Amino acid sequence: MQQLNQLRQHLREHSYRYYVLDDPILSDADYDALFQQLLSLEKQYPNMITADSPSQRVGAQPLAEFQQITHRLPMLSLDNIFNEQGLQDFDRRVHERLLLAHEIPIHYVCEPKLDGIAVSLIYEAGQLVCAATRGDGQVGEDITQNMRTIHSLPLVLRGDDYPAWLEVRGEVFISKAGFAALNQKALEGGDKVFANARNAAAGSLRQLDPKITAARPLEMICYALGFVEGAPLAQTHSETMALLKNWGLRVNPISQLCVGVIECQQYYQKLCETRADFPYEMDGVVCKVDRFVQQQTLGFIARAPRWAIAYKFPAQEGITQLERVEFQVGRTGVITPVARLTPVKIGGVTVSNATLHNEDEITRLGIAVGDQVVIYRAGDVIPKIERLFRRGETRQPIVFPQQCPECHGRLERSETEAAIRCSAGLACPAQLKETLKHFASRKAMNIDGLGDKLIEQFIAQGLVKQISDLYQLTLDQLTGLERMAEKSANNLLIALEKSKTTQWPKFLYALGIREVGEATAFNLAEYFENMEALMAADEQQLLAIPDVGPIVAQHILIFFQQPQNCQMIQQLLAAGIRWPRIEKTVGKKPLQGKLFVLTGSLTQLTREQAKQQLQALGAQVSDSLSKKNHYLVVGENAGSKLTKAQALGITILTEAEFTQLLNHS
Numbered sequence: 001m002q003q004l005n006q007l008r009q010h011l012r013e014h015s016y017r018y019y020v021l022d023d024p025i026l027s028d029a030d031y032d033a034l035f036q037q038l039l040s041l042e043k044q045y046p047n048m049i050t051a052d053s054p055s056q057r058v059g060a061q062p063l064a065e066f067q068q069i070t071h072r073l074p075m076l077s078l079d080n081i082f083n084e085q086g087l088q089d090f091d092r093r094v095h096e097r098l099l100l101a102h103e104i105p106i107h108y109v110c111e112p113k114l115d116g117i118a119v120s121l122i123y124e125a126g127q128l129v130c131a132a133t134r135g136d137g138q139v140g141e142d143i144t145q146n147m148r149t150i151h152s153l154p155l156v157l158r159g160d161d162y163p164a165w166l167e168v169r170g171e172v173f174i175s176k177a178g179f180a181a182l183n184q185k186a187l188e189g190g191d192k193v194f195a196n197a198r199n200a201a202a203g204s205l206r207q208l209d210p211k212i213t214a215a216r217p218l219e220m221i222c223y224a225l226g227f228v229e230g231a232p233l234a235q236t237h238s239e240t241m242a243l244l245k246n247w248g249l250r251v252n253p254i255s256q257l258c259v260g261v262i263e264c265q266q267y268y269q270k271l272c273e274t275r276a277d278f279p280y281e282m283d284g285v286v287c288k289v290d291r292f293v294q295q296q297t298l299g300f301i302a303r304a305p306r307w308a309i310a311y312k313f314p315a316q317e318g319i320t321q322l323e324r325v326e327f328q329v330g331r332t333g334v335i336t337p338v339a340r341l342t343p344v345k346i347g348g349v350t351v352s353n354a355t356l357h358n359e360d361e362i363t364r365l366g367i368a369v370g371d372q373v374v375i376y377r378a379g380d381v382i383p384k385i386e387r388l389f390r391r392g393e394t395r396q397p398i399v400f401p402q403q404c405p406e407c408h409g410r411l412e413r414s415e416t417e418a419a420i421r422c423s424a425g426l427a428c429p430a431q432l433k434e435t436l437k438h439f440a441s442r443k444a445m446n447i448d449g450l451g452d453k454l455i456e457q458f459i460a461q462g463l464v465k466q467i468s469d470l471y472q473l474t475l476d477q478l479t480g481l482e483r484m485a486e487k488s489a490n491n492l493l494i495a496l497e498k499s500k501t502t503q504w505p506k507f508l509y510a511l512g513i514r515e516v517g518e519a520t521a522f523n524l525a526e527y528f529e530n531m532e533a534l535m536a537a538d539e540q541q542l543l544a545i546p547d548v549g550p551i552v553a554q555h556i557l558i559f560f561q562q563p564q565n566c567q568m569i570q571q572l573l574a575a576g577i578r579w580p581r582i583e584k585t586v587g588k589k590p591l592q593g594k595l596f597v598l599t600g601s602l603t604q605l606t607r608e609q610a611k612q613q614l615q616a617l618g619a620q621v622s623d624s625l626s627k628k629n630h631y632l633v634v635g636e637n638a639g640s641k642l643t644k645a646q647a648l649g650i651t652i653l654t655e656a657e658f659t660q661l662l663n664h665s
């Protein structure tokens with residue numbers, strides 16, 4: 001029994017470090033091992049399983065319906081303001097009610113207003129006994145079973161100084177990355193996709209079967225107390241948040257004490273500018289009077305407190321007309337419908353295009369040309385059409401082309417993806433153009449001066465039909481082109497010549513194999529000494545490489561099975577492309593086999609330098625995060641990768657920790 005309790009305590013402590021302190025000390029694998037140990041012990045002694053064991057997050061039985069819960073204190077909402085004047089007015093009203101002179105600054109706490117679902121939690125003697133939705137503010141629904149599945153939520157509070165009866169309130173939400181992954185899974189499984197992260201969170205909490213909820217990437221951040229028995233816990237909101245954190249509840253680390261409204265306005269401004277860099281959606285800032293005595297004096301009006309206000313960010317949604325849909329052909333032939341819209345300002349940015357992803361998305365939205373549509377801009381992502389607003393009087397259905405809009409080639413629908421592709425390959429000018437652009441790009445062959453316009457001319461004149469033709473271009477041909485003086489023509493020839501001396505990973509990346517990004521190309525190049533070895537590789541060998549999963553392996557195999565690709569490589573090599581053989585570096589490789597991902601901006605090193613140093617120590621660096629990764633290095637303004645890494649249980653290193661690791665390896 002003692003061993004079981006100790007094990008549970010360890011697991012809780014590691015979850016706390018991970019979710020609340022954002023400072024894990026165990027790797028994913030080590031945590032899993034501990035957890036497995038708990039499961040096997042509990043299997044051995046089933047009568048010793050307790051409801052608060054970390055193994056008991058998912059209840060056994062789906063509910064028939066949700067029970068109603070009456071809140072001991074009503075769950076209020078907040079009044080909204082939209083500009084600085086609104087904030088000044090709020091501050092003036094606070095001063096007036098508190099009978100304070102205008103010159104005396106009020107202490108406010110500013111924190112993000114999360115766009116999720118308000119939930120109340122009740123801890124009795126430190127145990128989570130009940131969780132309820134807000135409902136109408138008076139009566140909500142009992143969602144305890146579902147809330148227990150959220151890993152950032154403690155089933156038992158830490159320490160021993162918590163009150164016997166404690167109600168905590170907060171917001172349940174799904175991060176941007178969690179939402180994208182959830183919808184991706186829904187698309188793949190042919191299920192309905194969610195319109196936004198808030199709907200997804202609400203839908204996930206409303207499941208009667210907690211097993212479904214457990215599979216949804218829900219998170220919770222606490223922002224207030226509800227009813228508490230006994231003596232007041234603290235004098236201020238900020239102290240209360242510190243207490244909650246100590247008890248193991250996740251609170252927002254970026255909430256800030258602001259003395260006076262000017263500081264509140266600065267906080268708002270900063271968050272408004274950087275909101276896209278955060279892993280979750282927020283729709284404004286909540287400003288709260290910090291001191292509880294002042295809160296009490298201020299009281300409530302109707303359903304909102306007088307001591308807090310929601311300062312909303314500019315709307316991220318706009319309504320406009322769908323004027324037409326164009327179909328673009330990408331490098332790998334995928335046809336992407338792009339909506340052309342009547343320009344509309346959303347959050348200060350004019351939006352006139354939106355991606356429609358694929359044919360399924362158009363069907364799902366049920367839109368036609370001429371309709372009024374709701375556009376959503378999430379800051380860091382390309383604007384998208386969220387839903388139909390009003391049908392147009394004259395509507396024209398969006399017709400997916402029957403053949404490639406660029407080359408009239410045959411279209412193919414992939415069995416595994418929703419994508420439709422032009423089958424013509426490089427015979428399609430659009431695919432050829434994108435392929436050449438990729439080949440010439442800086443991280444690939446780095447051909448200076450070979451821009452879009454020039455590539456278009458080469459294709460239109462029939463001078464370049466495949467990549468290797470680039471190296472056959474002559475001065476005569478080039479000077480014959482529009483706006484191409486002899487000097488620029490010469491410079492281009494020099495750049496082409498220069499590009500022939502390259503590096504093995506860069507060449508591999510330049511080939512444009514599907515799903516083989518820069519980092520994967522580097523890892524492949526590390527493992528396979530030369531082209532022959534890579535071409536001869538089988539699936540097993542490919543899968544052994546970090547960053548290569550079954551899909552990537554398949555793309556590599558298919559690429560080399562196609563005779564025209566092998567011929568292209570031969571021609572490029574015959575044109576004189578070469579690279580120095582990389583000597584397998586001898587010496588210390590302390591990070592051999594470790595797979596890193598870098599995110600955010602580092603202050604001491606550039607990304608490229610960090611990457612080179614890691615590689616020199618034997619580590620591999622990949623672009624995308626997966627379970628295979630060992631470390632995520634986070635710089636400033638890290639985005640969605642951070643949350644994803646947390647969800648995957650990958651060890652997270654701050655820049656300081658990372659520098660230490662480099663220096664001591």
Ligand code: IVH
Pocket residue numbers: 076077078111112113114115116117118119134170171223224286305308310
């Ligand atoms: S405080 C009495 N703080 O916004 C004050 N609310 O529009 C109670 N919300 O129902 C709310 N982030 O769901 C507070 N940091 C935050 C919040 C927050 C999001 C939600 C909450 C509330 C709604 C009011």
